[in-house]
Amino acid sequence: MLPNMSRAIHTGVLTSMFWKSKCYNSQTVLNISSKHYRSCVERTNLQDYIQTASLLSAPRKMVKDNDTVIEEFNELVNMSAKDLQDWLGQDESAGAGWSKDDGSGETIGHDSGRKIVAILEKNPKKDPSKYEQDDIDHMRKVVAYCKRHLAQEEKAKQDTNSKSYKSLKNWGHEAYKA
Numbered sequence: 001m002l003p004n005m006s007r008a009i010h011t012g013v014l015t016s017m018f019w020k021s022k023c024y025n026s027q028t029v030l031n032i033s034s035k036h037y038r039s040c041v042e043r044t045n046l047q048d049y050i051q052t053a054s055l056l057s058a059p060r061k062m063v064k065d066n067d068t069v070i071e072e073f074n075e076l077v078n079m080s081a082k083d084l085q086d087w088l089g090q091d092e093s094a095g096a097g098w099s100k101d102d103g104s105g106e107t108i109g110h111d112s113g114r115k116i117v118a119i120l121e122k123n124p125k126k127d128p129s130k131y132e133q134d135d136i137d138h139m140r141k142v143v144a145y146c147k148r149h150l151a152q153e154e155k156a157k158q159d160t161n162s163k164s165y166k167s168l169k170n171w172g173h174e175a176y177k178a
Helices: 007-021 034-042 046-057 066-076 081-088 108-122 133-152 163-170
Strands: none
Touching (some): 066 133, 081 108, 081 163, 108 133, 108 163, 133 163
16 A cells, blocks of 8 residues: 555656556546556555655756757847947946846846857857857856747837837847847
8 A cells, every 4th residue: 555645646656657557547647536546556566656756756957958058049149249239338228127136236137248248259150169168057047038038028029119128139139130
């Protein structure tokens, strides 16, 4: 018999076990009958169950590999180093986004833009082997930010005066070019 756990906890564990052992019927795991549930559990090795339960409850972090990050960065950052540098020098750029916590008054996106300029200038041919891990770590932030904001903010693509547009531009993405 199973350890004294609620049925809800091991339903997720048993889902993968059912599919592995083909111990399932046309019903979904959440709707299986008690009789079927017990028979599948009794035929399952308890040690496998405990190991599977611990694996499923462990925190998982989905991380893109560096090559994917570099590729997505080079697709999303559609401004040249010079264009981005020129943009960062304008007053419009400085006022778009959240201020950093260090009291400098600079926005997070403006700081990110300066780092992007450095990455672009250091490797103008975008050779993946020339990036350092610090560059890739920042690229990862840029990709996450741009993808998230492009998915959420349609206004950035339509209105070049919106804060969304200006903020994305600080991160190297000119929405009307995309």
